[in-house]
Amino acid sequence: MKKKEFLDAKEKALKSLEKACTEKKADKEILKILSLINNSEECYTSSSCAGRIVLLEIPRIGDKKRAKFLGKWHRTIEPSEVEAAAAKARKGIIWLIAQSPIIHIVAYTTKTADKIVKTAIASGFKNSGLKSIRRKIVVEVCSTERLDAPIGRDGFLFCKERYLQLLVEISNEIFKKSKDKIIRFEGRLRDIFK
Amino acid sequence: MKKKEFLDAKEKALKSLEKACTEKKADKEILKILSLINNSEECYTSSSCAGRIVLLEIPRIGDKKRAKFLGKWHRTIEPSEVEAAAAKARKGIIWLIAQSPIIHIVAYTTKTADKIVKTAIASGFKNSGLKSIRRKIVVEVCSTERLDAPIGRDGFLFCKERYLQLLVEISNEIFKKSKDKIIRFEGRLRDIFK
Numbered sequence: 487m488k489k490k491e492f493l494d495a496k497e498k499a500l501k502s503l504e505k506a507c508t509e510k511k512a513d514k515e516i517l518k519i520l521s522l523i524n525n526s527e528e529c530y531t532s533s534s535c536a537g538r539i540v541l542l543e544i545p546r547i548g549d550k551k552r553a554k555f556l557g558k559w560h561r562t563i564e565p566s567e568v569e570a571a572a573a574k575a576r577k578g579i580i581w582l583i584a585q586s587p588i589i590h591i592v593a594y595t596t597k598t599a600d601k602i603v604k605t606a607i608a609s610g611f612k613n614s615g616l617k618s619i620r621r622k623i624v625v626e627v628c629s630t631e632r633l634d635a636p637i638g639r640d641g642f643l644f645c646k647e648r649y650l651q652l653l654v655e656i657s658n659e660i661f662k663k664s665k666d667k668i669i670r671f672e673g674r675l676r677d678i679f680k
Numbered sequence: 681m682k683k684k685e686f687l688d689a690k691e692k693a694l695k696s697l698e699k700a701c702t703e704k705k706a707d708k709e710i711l712k713i714l715s716l717i718n719n720s721e722e723c724y725t726s727s728s729c730a731g732r733i734v735l736l737e738i739p740r741i742g743d744k745k746r747a748k749f750l751g752k753w754h755r756t757i758e759p760s761e762v763e764a765a766a767a768k769a770r771k772g773i774i775w776l777i778a779q780s781p782i783i784h785i786v787a788y789t790t791k792t793a794d795k796i797v798k799t800a801i802a803s804g805f806k807n808s809g810l811k812s813i814r815r816k817i818v819v820e821v822c823s824t825e826r827l828d829a830p831i832g833r834d835g836f837l838f839c840k841e842r843y844l845q846l847l848v849e850i851s852n853e854i855f856k857k858s859k860d861k862i863i864r865f866e867g868r869l870r871d872i873f874k
Contacts, residue, residue, distance in 0.1 A: 579850065600814050615820060616810040620794050626809060635829035636850050644846060649838035656773065656830050 492594050495622075496530040499592070503531065513538075513560060515665070516587060519672045523591055526679045528598040532624065534589040537664030539563055539657045541571045545578040556580070562658040565650045572643050580638040584657035586611075586629035586664045593623045601678055602627070609671035610663075629667060631660050681815060686788050689816070690724040693786070697725065707732075707754060709859070710781060713866045717785055720873045722792040726818065728783040731858030733757055733851045735765045739772040750774065756852040759844045766837050774832040778851035780805075780823035780858045787817045795872055796821070803865035804857075823861065825854050 503520065506512040513536035520531045541557035544550070557571030572580055593599035599616060606614035606627040618624040633656055638644045645653065681689075697714065700706040707730035714725045735751035738744070751765030766774055787793035793810060800808035800821040812818040827850055832838045839847065 579846075596813055600812075603812075616813060618794075618797075619790055619810060619813060632828055633830065634827055636827065636846055639846060644843035645839065652773075652830055652833060652838060 489594070492592075495592065496524075499530050499532050500524060515560060516589070516668060519589070519668055519675070522672060522675055522679070523589075528595065529591050529593045529602065532590040532592050535585070535587060536560055536668070537587045537661050538585055539661060540583050540585065541568055542581045542583060543575050543578045544581060554578075562661055563654060565647070565654045568637075568650060568654060569643065572638060575638065575641045577640055579636045580643065582633065582635050582637050582653055582657065584633040584660040586631055586660065587627070587668060589627040590617070591625040591627065593625060596623055599623045599625050602675075605674045605678055606671060609674050610667040611671065627671070629664065631663060633657055633660060681788075681817075683788070686786075689786065690718075693724050693726050694718060709754060710783070710862060713783070713862055713869070716866060716869055716873070717783075722789065723785050723787045723796065726784040726786050729779070729781060730754055730862070731781045731855050732779055733855060734777050734779065735762055736775045736777060737769050737772045738775060748772075756855055757848060759841070759848045762831075762844060762848060763837065766832060769832065769835045771834055773830045774837065776827065776829050776831050776847055776851065778827040778854040780825055780854065781821070781862060783821040784811070785819040785821065787819060790817055793817045793819050796869075799868045799872055800865060803868055804861040805865065821865070823858065825857060827851055827854060 503512060503524075507517070513534070515536035516534060520534060524530050537560075539559045540555060543554045543556055545552050556574050557567065559567070568582060591602055593602060596619065599619075602625050603614050603616065606625070611627045611629050613628045613630045615626060616624065617626045633653070635653055637650070637653065643650070697706060697718075701711070707728070709730035710728060714728060718724050731754075733753045734749060737748045737750055739746045750768050751761065753761070762776060785796055787796060790813065793813075796819050797808050797810065800819070805821045805823050807822045807824045809820060810818065811820045827847070829847055831844070831847065837844070
């Protein structure tokens with residue numbers, strides 16, 4: 487990709503990030519690290535999601551298109567919140583999912599991309615790698631820790647109080663670990679962008 | 681990497697695969713596709729795992745080093761098998777995990793690597809990408825579908841019969857979908873390796 491093309495794509499990505507911020511659709515929690523990355527000449531962020539906990543209703547495995555969000559939290563949660571959100575469930579499997587952050591970064595050179603991947607892995611984002619290297623060089627920063635637990639079906643929760651407590655506890659722990667990793671990654675990126 | 685270096689590394693990888701086969705440590709289910717990949721001049725497989733269902737005991741989240749396998753199956757399973765395996769649990773969280781296959785492929789050129797990633801994604805391995813591009817070009821073929829469910833703590837299962845049935849049902853479905861994807865990927869690879 488030529489420099490001009492890269493800069494045009496960057497400009498477009500930043501505009502859409504700005505728009506998402508104005509509309510409050512951007513995850514506030516990671517705006518700081520996104521801005522750090524976007525301030526570097528060598529790269530920009532394309533899409534990203536701060537860690538979150540979601541309650542999903544999925545008619546069939548892998549059928550993401552027909553999945554319905556029953557609850558979505560960018561913070562730690564209480565078991566009662568899961569129960570309240572699950573009350574909206576009707577048909578399909580109810581999944582409690584704790585997702586680590588995902589950040590997509592477009593780099594101008596494979597050298598920069600490689601440096602970012604190594605930094606991400608060293609910061610605890612062990613599942614990081616490159617999604618594309620031909621036209622656009624896209625790094626995906628992500629972690630291995632997650633919880634993907636089916637917890638009910640067709641409107642009914644299968645897990646009792648004590649069990650739901652455990653699931654929420656672990657989801658919250660994954661969420662907190664994600665925050666720590668983001669802070670660590672930010673610190674290390676500051677060093678390489680110096 | 682120079683061709684000679686690439687071929688030496690390939691020779692070494694094939695020897696260790698052969699050793700794993702002799703010792704019956706290799707996953708039989710994917711040997712066919714591994715051999716297809718290894719017959720191509722442009723690439724070789726480094727490490728891989730056919731899809732599996734495991735029961736793990738983990739003292740703390742992410743502490744994989746101290747994780748203990750309570751059960752490991754390269755096939756569909758019955759709830760009673762999970763219960764029997766869980767009887768060995770002592771301390772920590774008990775996780776039921778259904779993992780899709782993971783295949784690592786070293787490619788000689790980024791062009792081949794890119795082609796493999798595209799083929800993998802088209803075959804349903806939507807989470808595929810490149811783990812490394814500097815010295816060695818390593819493709820990771822993997823899927824997004826998985827189940828990572830904590831199902832008990834300190835020797836006790838928290839899920840009752842009907843719930844365990846659901847978890848096992850979904851794990852088996854993920855396992856079967858994995859097999860289908862491997863077959864699809866194999867077919868498409870045959871076309872690009874022609």
